[in-house]
Amino acid sequence: MIDLRKIRKAMEKTLDSKRYEHTLGVEFTAAALAMRYGASIQKAQLAGLLHDCAKCMSGDKMIAVCEKYHVDISDMERRNPSLLHAKAGSYLAKEEYDVDDRDVICAIWNHTTGRPGMSLLEKIVFVADYIEPGRNRAENLAQIRTLAFKDLDAAVRQILEDTLHYLETKGGEIDPMTRETLEYYSK
Ligand code: DGI
Ligand code: FE
Ligand code: FE
Numbered sequence: 001m002i003d004l005r006k007i008r009k010a011m012e013k014t015l016d017s018k019r020y021e022h023t024l025g026v027e028f029t030a031a032a033l034a035m036r037y038g039a040s041i042q043k044a045q046l047a048g049l050l051h052d053c054a055k056c057m058s059g060d061k062m063i064a065v066c067e068k069y070h071v072d073i074s075d076m077e078r079r080n081p082s083l084l085h086a087k088a089g090s091y092l093a094k095e096e097y098d099v100d101d102r103d104v105i106c107a108i109w110n111h112t113t114g115r116p117g118m119s120l121l122e123k124i125v126f127v128a129d130y131i132e133p134g135r136n137r138a139e140n141l142a143q144i145r146t147l148a149f150k151d152l153d154a155a156v157r158q159i160l161e162d163t164l165h166y167l168e169t170k171g172g173e174i175d176p177m178t179r180e181t182l183e184y185y186s187k
Pocket of ligand 3: 026052129
């Protein structure tokens with residue numbers, strides 16, 4: 001089993017202090033959701049700790065990591081390389097931090113856009129990323145925090161709706177996967 005303390009230390013080194021604090025927040029929020037929904041607490045902690053491990057790299061470096069591991073990069077991702085921190089991070093988790101659990105790797109891969117039919121662990125990390133205690137900007141946070149512990153799928157849907165609304169107002173380009181995920185969870 002992977003030593004969580006070792007991963008925490010590695011994240012403290014590779015991330016800036018704000019991102020490290022966020023990472024710890026996602027770790028323990030994911031653990032709390034795992035307790036609530038009967039998922040593996042250790043896997044939730046591990047995925048939470050590593051989900052943003054590529055976040056503090058430059059866009060060029062994220063692209064380079066993805067190219068190294070033969071990850072297809074869409075034109076949309078090339079224009080918005082920050083979206084690639086999830087895919088790059090997923091490969092770094094596997095190759096540099098020796099994570100071999102598929103579900104943990106997928107939870108990192110899908111943590112920004114989600115995907116239709118997410119596993120329980122994927123949903124936990126997706127939601128924990130949005131509601132961890134250090135977050136304070138998003139609309140409806142208090143309501144989503146309560147909802148997350150009542151109905152996880154409803155929380156996923158609300159987060160996607162709010163994220164799309166935020167991107168539309170801000171003029172951010174929307175990844176087709178974000179829309180597909182919302183469609184799936186709106187059914
Ligand atoms: O890495 P974090 O900031 O902790 O969280 P994240 O991985 O969920 O990334 C959050 C950002 O990603 C947020 O500013 C919204 C953005 N995002 C989510 N879906 C899309 C998106 N950005 C674009 N351009 N398109 C999307 O579909
Ligand atoms: Fe992220
Ligand atoms: Fe995050």
